[in-house]
Amino acid sequence: MTHAKHTVILGAGLMGRLMSLALLERGHHVDLYDAQGSDAQGSAAAVAAAMLAPMAESAITEMSVVQMGRYGLQRWPELLARLKEPVFFQQKGTLILWHSADAHEAQRFHQLMEQTHAREPSLEKPQVLDARAIESLEPSLSQRFQKGLYLPSEGQLDNAQLLKALGSALYLYEAQGALSLHWHEPKALGDFTWDAPSQEGLVRLFDCRGLGAKTQWSELRGVRGEVIRLHAPGVQLSRPTRLIHPRYPLYIAPKENDLYVIGATEIEVEDSSPTSVRSTLELLSAAYSLHPAFAEGRIVQMNTQNRPTLTDNLPCMDLTHPSTMKLNGLYRHGFLIAPALLDCALEWVDSQSLKLSQSLGLKVLGPSDPPTFMHGVRREA
Numbered sequence: 001m002t003h004a005k006h007t008v009i010l011g012a013g014l015m016g017r018l019m020s021l022a023l024l025e026r027g028h029h030v031d032l033y034d035a036q037g038s039d040a041q042g043s044a045a046a047v048a049a050a051m052l053a054p055m056a057e058s059a060i061t062e063m064s065v066v067q068m069g070r071y072g073l074q075r076w077p078e079l080l081a082r083l084k085e086p087v088f089f090q091q092k093g094t095l096i097l098w099h100s101a102d103a104h105e106a107q108r109f110h111q112l113m114e115q116t117h118a119r120e121p122s123l124e125k126p127q128v129l130d131a132r133a134i135e136s137l138e139p140s141l142s143q144r145f146q147k148g149l150y151l152p153s154e155g156q157l158d159n160a161q162l163l164k165a166l167g168s169a170l171y172l173y174e175a176q177g178a179l180s181l182h183w184h185e186p187k188a189l190g191d192f193t194w195d196a197p198s199q200e201g202l203v204r205l206f207d208c209r210g211l212g213a214k215t216q217w218s219e220l221r222g223v224r225g226e227v228i229r230l231h232a233p234g235v236q237l238s239r240p241t242r243l244i245h246p247r248y249p250l251y252i253a254p255k256e257n258d259l260y261v262i263g264a265t266e267i268e269v270e271d272s273s274p275t276s277v278r279s280t281l282e283l284l285s286a287a288y289s290l291h292p293a294f295a296e297g298r299i300v301q302m303n304t305q306n307r308p309t310l311t312d313n314l315p316c317m318d319l320t321h322p323s324t325m326k327l328n329g330l331y332r333h334g335f336l337i338a339p340a341l342l343d344c345a346l347e348w349v350d351s352q353s354l355k356l357s358q359s360l361g362l363k364v365l366g367p368s369d370p371p372t373f374m375h376g377v378r379r380e381a
């Protein structure tokens with residue numbers, strides 16, 4: 001491979017598709033490899049609820065993810081506008097509710113979000129709702145909850161529609177000869193060599209294999225997540241609703257056509273076997289306790305996948321190896337932070353700058369140069 005802009009991308013899940021498209025738009029010739037087929041069924045992205053909730057997530061993650069998430073929320077509409085196929089995206093906020101038995105946990109959750117707001121006042125402050133305010137947002141929940149919290153600017157998108165729309169955009173480039181798609185071809189980093197040395201800073205291989213990179217990134221682990229998709233026309237919820245739950249952050253995300261995603265369990269084990277009875281009971285009873293009309297819903301799908309997660313549960317851009325960029329560790333925030341990671345990666349590709357990475361707090365490893373790199377992030381000279 002000698003062409004200056006001949007680029008290899010491993011993994012056609014969320015990050016690999018976004019990265020491929022952006023590089024094709026920049027005139028690269030791309031070879032895209034995936035271990036699975038074009039439907040992305042091997043990816044965590046195919047299972048995700050695709051909630052875009054930076055403030056709600058601040059109760060369980062670091063400020064850098066919150067900042068990247070806020071960036072992502074603003075950036076998604078621009079990225080989606082470039083696609084020919086429509087992708088459901090909405091920004092009607094997140095509603096947070098709890099049953100009285102979980103009031104202490106709700107108070108803790110609220111305090112954590114307040115702390116985030118105090119640290120960064122430009123982030124939205126959770127609004128406290130009474131029963132009437134809950135009813136005006138979601139009339140079908142009338143009288144069921146006395147108190148709630150509301151984050152008006154949070155959003156969500158449809159993961160399946162996004163993966164399909166990105167796939168269709170890639171096929172257009174394939175038809176023009178700019179892209180070679182290699183489905184069902186698992187690859188490792190060592191499978192690629194170049195017969196000419198790289199120009200300084202030129203990345204030739206992007207590793208976006210998620211958990212598939214584990215054999216070459218020992219800190220990676222999978223965190224099991226289970227979601228259930230229901231068709232429930234009797235339920236009329238218009239925005240993602242989090243139910244404070246003692247075991248995991250649980251949400252009910254309404255999609256188009258009366259579909260609801262109930263998720264997600266978070267279990268510290270790497271296991272993609274089918275959804276367990278326990279998780280099914282917990283997810284469905286949580287939905288039923290939110291709205292009794294879920295009882296008449298129909299189970300459309302039950303899915304399990306492992307979230308690609310690094311030891312610190314934070315995403316990382318690894319530039320340690322010359323010519324190679326690894327983007328991984330997106331954990332439970334892939335859709336939330338992918339636009340930020342994409343733009344950080346492109347800034348490096350375009351100008352070998354890490355300004356955006358620094359300002360958002362993205363962890364960057366290498367290139368190893370102690371005077372200019374500190375805590376893995378490059379300092380301005």
Ligand SMILES: Cc1cc2nc3c(=O)[nH]c(=O)nc-3n(C[C@H](O)[C@H](O)[C@H](O)COP(=O)(O)OP(=O)(O)OC[C@H]3O[C@@H](n4cnc5c(N)ncnc54)[C@H](O)[C@@H]3O)c2cc1C
Pocket residue numbers: 010011012013014015016033034035036040041042043044045046047048049050051052185186187188208209210211212213224225226227263264304305306307308327328329330331332333334335336337
């Ligand atoms: C249950 C669940 C719920 C989630 N909910 C949300 C949510 O609400 N909001 C949010 O922001 N995020 C959510 N996520 C997280 C999000 O899905 C992930 O962070 C994101 O998909 C990671 O993107 P990725 O591109 O790094 O990996 P993936 O999307 O997993 O893609 C990796 C790709 O690499 C391919 N691959 C693997 N090995 C190889 C190989 N050797 N060669 C070539 N290709 C290979 C795979 O087939 C796959 O297509 C959720 C995840 C799960 C599991």
